[in-house]
Amino acid sequence: xxxxxxxxxxxxxxxxxxxxxxxxxxxxxxxxxxxxxxxxxxxxxxxxxxxxxxxxxxxxxxxxxxxxxxxxxxxxxxxxxxxxxxxxxxxxxxxxxxxxxxxxxxxxxxxxxxxxxxxxxxxxxxxxxxxxxxxxxxxxxxxxxxxxxxxxxxxxxxxxxxxxxxxxxxxxxxxxxxxxxxxxxxxxxxxxxxxxxxxxxxxxxxxxxxxxxxxxxxxxxxxxxxxxxxxxxxxxxxxxxxxxxxxxxxxxxxxxxxxx
Ligand code: F6R
Numbered sequence: 001x002x003x004x005x006x007x008x009x010x011x012x013x014x015x016x017x018x019x020x021x022x023x024x025x026x027x028x029x030x031x032x033x034x035x036x037x038x039x040x041x042x043x044x045x046x047x048x049x050x051x052x053x054x055x056x057x058x059x060x061x062x063x064x065x066x067x068x069x070x071x072x073x074x075x076x077x078x079x080x081x082x083x084x085x086x087x088x089x090x091x092x093x094x095x096x097x098x099x100x101x102x103x104x105x106x107x108x109x110x111x112x113x114x115x116x117x118x119x120x121x122x123x124x125x126x127x128x129x130x131x132x133x134x135x136x137x138x139x140x141x142x143x144x145x146x147x148x149x150x151x152x153x154x155x156x157x158x159x160x161x162x163x164x165x166x167x168x169x170x171x172x173x174x175x176x177x178x179x180x181x182x183x184x185x186x187x188x189x190x191x192x193x194x195x196x197x198x199x200x201x202x203x204x205x206x207x208x209x210x211x212x213x214x215x216x217x218x219x220x221x222x223x224x225x226x227x228x229x230x231x232x233x234x235x236x237x238x239x240x241x242x243x244x245x246x247x248x249x250x251x252x253x254x255x256x257x258x259x260x
Contacts, residue, residue, distance in 0.1 A: 001224060002254045003210060003231045003247035005238040009198040010042055012232040015255060016130075016194050017046035019230065022259055023128050023192075024056045031120070032063040033129030033187070034088070035140075036080040039196045040130055044088040051092040058094035064120050066131070066140040066187070068102040070109070070154060070178035078168055079104060102152070102180040109180060113152040117186060129190035133197050136160050137205040137218030141181035144217045150183030184222050193229040195220070197237040206233055207240040 006012035020043070023030050034040070050056045065080055074081035081101040089099050100119065106112035120126060131139050136158065142150060143158045156178050157165075166172040187193070197206045209220035210231065223229045238244055 001210065001226070001229045001231065002251055003233065003238070003241070003244075004251045004255060005233050005235065005241075005244060005248055007235055009039075009196075009234045012196065012198070012234055013040075013042035014046050016043050016196060016230070016232045017050065018255075018259055019192075019194055020047060020128060020130075021050055021056045024058065024061060027127060028057065028060040030061050030127045031123045031125065032061055033126040033182075033190050034063050034065050034084065035130045035132050036065065036067075036083045036087075037132045039132035039198055041087060043130065043196060048088065048091040058092045061094060062098040062123055063094065063100065064116070064123075064126065065099075065101040066129075067179050067181040068104040069176040070104050070180055071176050072104045074101070074103070074105075078174075104176075104180060106180075109154045113154075113180060117152050120186075126190040128192045128194060129187060131187070131193060131195040131220075133195060133202055133205045133209060133220050134161055135164055135201050135205055137208045137220045139184065139187060139195070139220045139223070141179045142184050142187075142219040144219070146184060146216055146219050148184045148214070148216055148219065148222045150185060152180065152182045152186050155179055155181045184219050188222060188226055191228065193223055193226050195223065195229070195231050196233075197231065198234045200236040200239065202233075202237040203240045206231070206237050207242075211242055 068080045072079040136144050141155050162175045166175050169175050208218035212221050214221045
């Protein structure tokens, strides 16, 4: 695990964007795993800028998203399909049919998740997975208590996540209580993981994920077992880490070597 701690989320997002950009340059047909929520927005803005400047292209890339609210149509302004279109896909040169988001209105969720996982495997697996982290340490919608062996499936959100996400909806009662979500072990199959964490309300989750024991009660802690995982944090999200100085000491070198 490499922990990159920056003063601001913009700085951290720029560095994370450099890793994504390096992948797209080295492998134009890259398979990206993408996340929604407030956290990846500055990363997507940095990638939109790079694409507009002709530094990177998504023309041959493919993407699969982590999750989708169960019961929301793709046209709903809080669906994750809508989020991805408006925050990234509509502003870069990716071919829309190469972008994939789980269907929250699927007739048979079991068929939907099976086909989703099969399509990722057929594409060669995810080269780089972007992740945020929930205030309870969840990745995708793998809430505390989710099996670390979990695969893509229908899950129930916790009251905390419903509360956290109610800021995007007109009223708390509108937040769906279930979602289709990639599982922890599905996520662990990505060749590289880039997790972003910003703000003081993520400090406990980051502490648990990086320095806690590996446990289904903080599903992000499973990432300690991943061979190529990068955390990009702002100062507030990293505030509770015990080995902060050590991470900072080695991180710059690690990132430089990666981008050389
Ligand atoms: C989103 C997702 C979630 C979020 C997490 C943090 O696709 O999978 O795990 O990354 O809930 O959300 P924000 O970024 O809004 O704090």
